[in-house]
Amino acid sequence: xxxxxxxxxxxxxxxxxxxxxxxxxxxxxxxxxxxxxxxxxxxxxxxxxxxxxxxxxxxxxxxxxxxxxxxxxxxxxxxxxxxxxxxxxxxxxxxxxxxxxxxxxxxxxxxxxxxxxxxxxxxxxxxxxxxxxxxxxxxxxxxxxxxxxxxxxxxxxxxxxxxxxxxxxxxxxxxxxxxxxxxxxxxxxxxxxxxxxxxxxxxxxxxxxxxxxxxxxxx
Numbered sequence: 001x002x003x004x005x006x007x008x009x010x011x012x013x014x015x016x017x018x019x020x021x022x023x024x025x026x027x028x029x030x031x032x033x034x035x036x037x038x039x040x041x042x043x044x045x046x047x048x049x050x051x052x053x054x055x056x057x058x059x060x061x062x063x064x065x066x067x068x069x070x071x072x073x074x075x076x077x078x079x080x081x082x083x084x085x086x087x088x089x090x091x092x093x094x095x096x097x098x099x100x101x102x103x104x105x106x107x108x109x110x111x112x113x114x115x116x117x118x119x120x121x122x123x124x125x126x127x128x129x130x131x132x133x134x135x136x137x138x139x140x141x142x143x144x145x146x147x148x149x150x151x152x153x154x155x156x157x158x159x160x161x162x163x164x165x166x167x168x169x170x171x172x173x174x175x176x177x178x179x180x181x182x183x184x185x186x187x188x189x190x191x192x193x194x195x196x197x198x199x200x201x202x203x204x205x206x207x208x209x210x211x212x213x214x215x216x217x218x219x
Contacts, residue, residue: 008037014044023048054078056117060089062098064126069093077117084184086127097155098124099201101182125182127155127201134206136172155201162194164211172208180204 009020016039023037026045034047054077061070071091075081085100103111104121132153137146151167159165164173176192183202191198198206 007040008035008048008050010037010048012039012041012044013046015039015042058116058119058122060098060122060124062089062094062096062124062126063101064096065131073122075116077115079116081114081116081119081122083112084182089124096126096128099127099182100124129153130155130201132159132200132203132206134170134172134208136170136208136210137175139210153200155199157200158197159200159203159206161192161196165208169212171211173211174206174208176207178204178207 006025008023008025010023011017011019012021012023015021022040024040026036026038028035033049035050036045036047038045055074056077057072057074058081059070060073061068071089071094073087073089081100081103083100083102086097087100089096089098100122102123103114103119104123105111105114105118106120130153131150134149134151135146136149137143149167149170151165151170159174159177161174161176164171176190177196177198178190179186179188179198180202181204186198186202
């Protein structure tokens with residue numbers, strides 16, 4: 001059962017048997033059975049049986065740094081699950097924030113949104129810390145000698161078009177970025193206007209120009 005709030009609306013057998021009044025929660029029995037409450041109108045103390053929300057257990061596959069693991073979460077049956085949703089996944093091995101990338105229904109059918117009770121597997125990726133691919137072009141604009149590097153940053157790290165970034169031995173100026181399919185709140189896939197920003201967990205790839213003149217020497 002979900003956590004009981006400090007106050008609940010319920011009928012009072014003493015002063016309001018037919019209409020709900022606000023009650024203060026005093027104690028809850030072990031296992032979530034009965035709850036002892038006190039009426040805010042007449043201070044009568046009595047026990048109630050809180051309504052239970054039907055729940056379902058979902059299998060979750062989490063992708064993390066090229067690897068994956070499985071876990072399970074419990075959620076209300078009528079809860080809607082959608083691509084782009086983020087939630088905290090807590091298991092004995094890991095505590096992390098994950099983002100839904102796809103939903104699998106019966107018969108291996110894929111969808112972007114469905115009631116939890118219809119979902120067989122939730123495909124996700126970890127977004128607390130992410131790997132972002134960066135394509136770095138030479139300063140002269142030539143694409144023949146472009147190279148790709150991967151940077152590891154917190155999911156909320158922000159990349160900005162026009163900003164200069166330094167990671168280990170690489171220093172580059174961001175020219176553009178492409179947004180992931182599961183990212184929300186973006187109007188288009190590619191951004192290249194100075195000042196445009198993207199969170200690392202939303203970036204599919206970043207394009208940049210090298211800022212180290214010696215980096216492209218043949219020797």
